[in-house]
Amino acid sequence: MRAAEMNIxxxxxxxYACQFMTHDSPIHRLGPGTKLAAGTALSACAIAxxxxxxxxxxxAVALGCFFLARLTPYDLWRDTRVLVxxxxxxxxAYCALHGAxxxxxxxxxxxxxxxxxxxxxxxxxxxRTSEVMTGFSRVIPYRISFLLxxxxxxxxxxxxELEEISAAQRLRGAKIxxxxxxxxxxxxxxxxxxxxxxxxxxxxxxxxLSRSAESRGFGECEQRSYAGIAGLRVAAKR
Amino acid sequence: MNLSITSLSYRYxxxxxxALADISCEVGAGECVCFTGDSGCGKSxxxxxxxxxxxxxxxxxxxxxxxxxxxGRIPVGIVFQNAESQIVCTTAGEEVAFAPENLCIPREExxxxxxxxxxxxxxxGCQKRNVDRFSAGQKQRLAIASVxxxxxxxxxxxxxxSQLDRRSKEELRDTLGWLKREGYIIVLAEHDILPFAGIIDxxxxxxxxxxxxxxxxxxxxxxxxxxxxARLEHGGAPVLTVRGLHLGYPETGAVLNGVDLTVGExxxxxxxxxxxxxxxxxxxxxxxxxxxxxxxxxxxxxGKPVPERLAGKVGVLFQNPTRQLFAESVQEEVSFTLKREGxxxxxxxxxxxxxxxxxxxxxxxxxxxxxxxxxxxxxVALASVLAGRPRLxxxxxxFAGLDMAQRGELLEIxxxxxxxxxxxxxxxxxDRLPVPGWADRELILKDGRVTDARG
Numbered sequence: 001m002r003a004a005e006m007n008i009x010x011x012x013x014x015x016y017a018c019q020f021m022t023h024d025s026p027i028h029r030l031g032p033g034t035k036l037a038a039g040t041a042l043s044a045c046a047i048a049x050x051x052x053x054x055x056x057x058x059x060a061v062a063l064g065c066f067f068l069a070r071l072t073p074y075d076l077w078r079d080t081r082v083l084v085x086x087x088x089x090x091x092x093a094y095c096a097l098h099g100a101x102x103x104x105x106x107x108x109x110x111x112x113x114x115x116x117x118x119x120x121x122x123x124x125x126x127x128r129t130s131e132v133m134t135g136f137s138r139v140i141p142y143r144i145s146f147l148l149x150x151x152x153x154x155x156x157x158x159x160x161e162l163e164e165i166s167a168a169q170r171l172r173g174a175k176i177x178x179x180x181x182x183x184x185x186x187x188x189x190x191x192x193x194x195x196x197x198x199x200x201x202x203x204x205x206x207x208x209l210s211r212s213a214e215s216r217g218f219g220e221c222e223q224r225s226y227a228g229i230a231g232l233r234v235a236a237k238r
Numbered sequence: 239m240n241l242s243i244t245s246l247s248y249r250y251x252x253x254x255x256x257a258l259a260d261i262s263c264e265v266g267a268g269e270c271v272c273f274t275g276d277s278g279c280g281k282s283x284x285x286x287x288x289x290x291x292x293x294x295x296x297x298x299x300x301x302x303x304x305x306x307x308x309x310g311r312i313p314v315g316i317v318f319q320n321a322e323s324q325i326v327c328t329t330a331g332e333e334v335a336f337a338p339e340n341l342c343i344p345r346e347e348x349x350x351x352x353x354x355x356x357x358x359x360x361x362x363g364c365q366k367r368n369v370d371r372f373s374a375g376q377k378q379r380l381a382i383a384s385v386x387x388x389x390x391x392x393x394x395x396x397x398x399x400s401q402l403d404r405r406s407k408e409e410l411r412d413t414l415g416w417l418k419r420e421g422y423i424i425v426l427a428e429h430d431i432l433p434f435a436g437i438i439d440x441x442x443x444x445x446x447x448x449x450x451x452x453x454x455x456x457x458x459x460x461x462x463x464x465x466x467x468a469r470l471e472h473g474g475a476p477v478l479t480v481r482g483l484h485l486g487y488p489e490t491g492a493v494l495n496g497v498d499l500t501v502g503e504x505x506x507x508x509x510x511x512x513x514x515x516x517x518x519x520x521x522x523x524x525x526x527x528x529x530x531x532x533x534x535x536x537x538x539x540x541g542k543p544v545p546e547r548l549a550g551k552v553g554v555l556f557q558n559p560t561r562q563l564f565a566e567s568v569q570e571e572v573s574f575t576l577k578r579e580g581x582x583x584x585x586x587x588x589x590x591x592x593x594x595x596x597x598x599x600x601x602x603x604x605x606x607x608x609x610x611x612x613x614x615x616x617x618v619a620l621a622s623v624l625a626g627r628p629r630l631x632x633x634x635x636x637f638a639g640l641d642m643a644q645r646g647e648l649l650e651i652x653x654x655x656x657x658x659x660x661x662x663x664x665x666x667x668x669d670r671l672p673v674p675g676w677a678d679r680e681l682i683l684k685d686g687r688v689t690d691a692r693g
Contacts, residue, residue, distance in 0.1 A: 015370060020328045022368050129327040130335070150326060156370075157322075161561070167527050168562040172622065173549030173578030196564040200608060205323045212324030215289060215316050216388060217340035227335040227348040 027069035032135035039119030046115035169193040246299035275444035281427035315385030331365030337388035375406025403668035407433035483533035495686025504656035511683035517666035553623030560615040593625040
């Protein structure tokens, strides 16, 4: 058992869900606009599919894109594990409400949720900050594109913060585990011990980040140039 | 051209006391100066004033900085204390390109600047590396590179070493030494000045917003002059027993590689380890927050500990404990664990009063924790885990963000715990303790194993 666990740990290739991976792959080389459009189309298809055959084809396409980006099964597990647990719960709820005959609709809905989300995970794992900002800034002011991307970029940071805060509060006796939430009397712990400290951290981090960006000239000029990763590579070779 | 500050005073909006009072000094090209003093003495405010980043408030006096030599540069670059929260981009190259991009520099020139800045901090060849995988020291140097790419003449660093271990501090000192030789004006605001003693030309000691002395040698650390109750005779059963603990991650390899550790009742132990040595991982494994691959842990009489069973028996303060604060008053914050344990109200009041008095913050009982200074918040977090008189107190990097006087006071409070409550204390940090002789035992965590510092 322990040996098996140690083997599993050797396959860990990312630190958190949707972490950007610095590989070179056909998906990495696609422009952010193309990826965003293709991802949106795939997510839309995830909502539209109805039959098992359609679902299988879409699953194959989504997984194909995922592995074409040189991401690993462990990355896939990191990105989807919450949804897998959610899917099991959804399927169980379907069966509990309508009997075994609703097993298939439960499985379909769960898979659709995962397929809806998966293109977004591929996008985040294969797209650099600068690429997204460049892409967004073609259609919206660069200040807003920065705001949008930083919001997404710091999601993993706040997930880590949440984990740290949660660990500290559990050690102080806060009842914030999922299983504790079955008792509504514990819901106030969830708000006071997790949400309040996280909001404080978010505001503080936002202040530090904006101060850092401003001190590096962000917002000083009307326009902004973009080096692009190709440009940086050229200099690195010199 | 020099950085010249003349009779500078500044008062924050709504403040009764000035944050800076009559500051005057001059710093020349290729010079490195350090503003030092206790928390709240005004050194960070002074850096913000030099940067021109203070908003509102009332200011008198003048700051003259060397004029721009051409466009496309930010004359004053500032690196803030927490490198983690000032990194905007995903890769090192993008992060360093951020400033010149903001200045609308042409693409080719940005690439040159990025390469030069990374080379200056010893991170050449790291353009494509994901910043998440950088060590604390590398992140600090990346933060410096991301400022250097804007070609500043003056470099301000606000407590740059607070998150760094000895080796990272040496790397940072070498980087700053190189920049100094290149003609940069370097201004540090720092508590821990000894690691940079070789490159600092002058020390400006500050108190309550004023420069009280200017020295050419580092001022003597004040924390070292404290005394502590004598160590207890340790006859009781161990409060912590760890045997053959292994824990690893593929991205870092084995972090803990057969840790054996025992802490006796009422014992004061210091565990020294560099950044990334596994101190936090060890603490997480001890509390049941990380499952070890192999080995056993017995904590306060609990085998296979889980966090919920440890509340009240074991107190744990992780790095930056202020982020666990949420209550509307200090009294409420400190009583939280006791209430969750279901203790009677009268007992809770007594224990809270005792913990507040022990942590020397009884006068803050009615205040809102989030409105307090960092040092006071730190003390509230400590009181909140001490209120239940735990058998063992685990502290992970408890000195981060505290000045030398606060560090000394913290050790004083912790030093009295064994005699007063029989509480054992285990401190993990990347620095030696500011007061030699505080610990009954000094241990070192290296290569995944714990060894006695005396060999």
